[in-house]
Amino acid sequence: MSGAVDRQAVHNTTRADQQRVTAQADENAHRIVVVGGGAAGLELVTRLGHRLGRSAAITLVESARSHLWKPLLHAVAAGSIDPGEYEVNYLAQAHWHRFRYRFGKMVGLDRTRREVRLAANVDEEGHQITPERSVGYDTLVIAIGSVTNDFGTPGVAEHAVPLETPVEAERFNRDLVNAFLSAQTQEGPVRAGQLHVAIVGAGATGTELAAALHRTTRELVAYGLDRIDPQRDIRIVLLDAAERVLPGLPERISRETLRLLGQMGVEVRTGAKVAQVTGEGIRLSDGSFIASELVVWAAGVKAPEVLRQLDGLETNRINQLVVKPTLQTTRDPAIFAIGDCAACPRQGTPGTVPPRAQAAHQEATHMARQIELRLRGKPLLPYAYRDFGSLVSVGEWNTVGDLVGGVTGRSIFIEGFFAGLMYRSLRAMHDQALNGTAHAAFAVMARTLARRTGPQVKLH
Numbered sequence: 001m002s003g004a005v006d007r008q009a010v011h012n013t014t015r016a017d018q019q020r021v022t023a024q025a026d027e028n029a030h031r032i033v034v035v036g037g038g039a040a041g042l043e044l045v046t047r048l049g050h051r052l053g054r055s056a057a058i059t060l061v062e063s064a065r066s067h068l069w070k071p072l073l074h075a076v077a078a079g080s081i082d083p084g085e086y087e088v089n090y091l092a093q094a095h096w097h098r099f100r101y102r103f104g105k106m107v108g109l110d111r112t113r114r115e116v117r118l119a120a121n122v123d124e125e126g127h128q129i130t131p132e133r134s135v136g137y138d139t140l141v142i143a144i145g146s147v148t149n150d151f152g153t154p155g156v157a158e159h160a161v162p163l164e165t166p167v168e169a170e171r172f173n174r175d176l177v178n179a180f181l182s183a184q185t186q187e188g189p190v191r192a193g194q195l196h197v198a199i200v201g202a203g204a205t206g207t208e209l210a211a212a213l214h215r216t217t218r219e220l221v222a223y224g225l226d227r228i229d230p231q232r233d234i235r236i237v238l239l240d241a242a243e244r245v246l247p248g249l250p251e252r253i254s255r256e257t258l259r260l261l262g263q264m265g266v267e268v269r270t271g272a273k274v275a276q277v278t279g280e281g282i283r284l285s286d287g288s289f290i291a292s293e294l295v296v297w298a299a300g301v302k303a304p305e306v307l308r309q310l311d312g313l314e315t316n317r318i319n320q321l322v323v324k325p326t327l328q329t330t331r332d333p334a335i336f337a338i339g340d341c342a343a344c345p346r347q348g349t350p351g352t353v354p355p356r357a358q359a360a361h362q363e364a365t366h367m368a369r370q371i372e373l374r375l376r377g378k379p380l381l382p383y384a385y386r387d388f389g390s391l392v393s394v395g396e397w398n399t400v401g402d403l404v405g406g407v408t409g410r411s412i413f414i415e416g417f418f419a420g421l422m423y424r425s426l427r428a429m430h431d432q433a434l435n436g437t438a439h440a441a442f443a444v445m446a447r448t449l450a451r452r453t454g455p456q457v458k459l460h
């Protein structure tokens, strides 16, 4: 007994000593602060923790407690995955990968004092969790992603659900399941629009959501909601102001996707400009009305408002921080921006790097190298975006897209099994960057087994 207590005391002392030594080392260490732990920021701090965690003080500032890779949000909304299986807890990730996690939302910046200002956090009952505070930096990387752009359309904020966070995606799924449970038990017949879902924005997010919803709503009914007739009562409408679905991708992908959506019975309305969203549905600018009690807004992105007035840093019309090819902001070489919130010039084009997961992944890798060069006093290198193509999952078994060849730069149309594998590889790369190859492979196996034994759709 006393041996065990002694061992515990020695263990505690060693840990306390280690923490003291780390704290002393930290006082003189270069302070790297990354704000935003999403697709780009979390990969960056994890990588930096491994490479520099013993010599530099690496801090992640993040307003959420856990991370879910954003391209999974449509699957959360449709109920085809359980977010808990995919979430990464920031505190644990920080502990395992030698960086610190500071829970808080960036609300301002003081470039003269080199401090990021964080808002206080309060819980649901209004009790303060963390106070307002500041975090000092020597090198700052801003990676706070993007939010949905409603272009000022009336009624969107009140009646449409954006798919920006796991909380919103889960809220939509809860509303969907509730609408089905209510239709099953209500006295009268199913109302017009009650089990209709209108998705505004036929980009990759909206299209994938429409296809996933087609499957999960039918599976939901198959679990015993016998008063609902899927053919008669469920309607999924995908709308876009552009003349074709997936307007940003090559035409052949649009055509094939449209064919697959049509086969499923998803209704596509292109050239449809939304004038207003109400509690009953969507009014289009031509005066027509689409009855739909559930509306998802997935049409366009902008960077968060906080960037607009961030101590004089240059921004563009959608609030993105303007950066040089080195990823440094134009007005402060100690501040970098990566991911969706950065407007980074795209080599050989007049435009900027697109807000996509593969860009976030590439920029995180490049940024880690830049920081090492900066700490060694070496010149920084320009980042060049490489487009490997785009893949869109249209239902469980269909993926379509194009792959861009490395040497020729030509795009090749792909679909089917191989396209599905490539689609999953982007997430696998993110998992691998966060947890290493072995962990990522085991996680895939565990989820596959869990899916074989549990329901294919989230039922609550």
Ligand SMILES: Cc1cc2nc3c(=O)[nH]c(=O)nc-3n(C[C@H](O)[C@H](O)[C@H](O)COP(=O)(O)OP(=O)(O)OC[C@H]3O[C@@H](n4cnc5c(N)ncnc54)[C@H](O)[C@@H]3O)c2cc1C
Binding pocket: 035, 036, 037, 038, 039, 040, 041, 061, 062, 063, 064, 067, 069, 070, 071, 072, 073, 074, 104, 105, 106, 107, 143, 144, 145, 146, 163, 164, 204, 205, 304, 306, 338, 339, 340, 341, 355, 356, 357, 358, 360
């Ligand atoms: C539903 C959906 C589906 C998508 N599907 C695809 C796809 O199939 N393929 C593809 O390439 N791309 C896809 N994207 C785009 C892709 O997810 C983004 O390009 C990518 O996540 C950008 O990474 P990021 O790190 O810049 O931002 P994010 O991943 O959004 O991370 C930003 C982080 O910053 C935190 N944060 C925000 N504000 C603050 C603040 N003020 N203070 C502190 N922390 C803050 C957030 O909590 C978040 O953790 C999809 C996006 C969505 C929404």
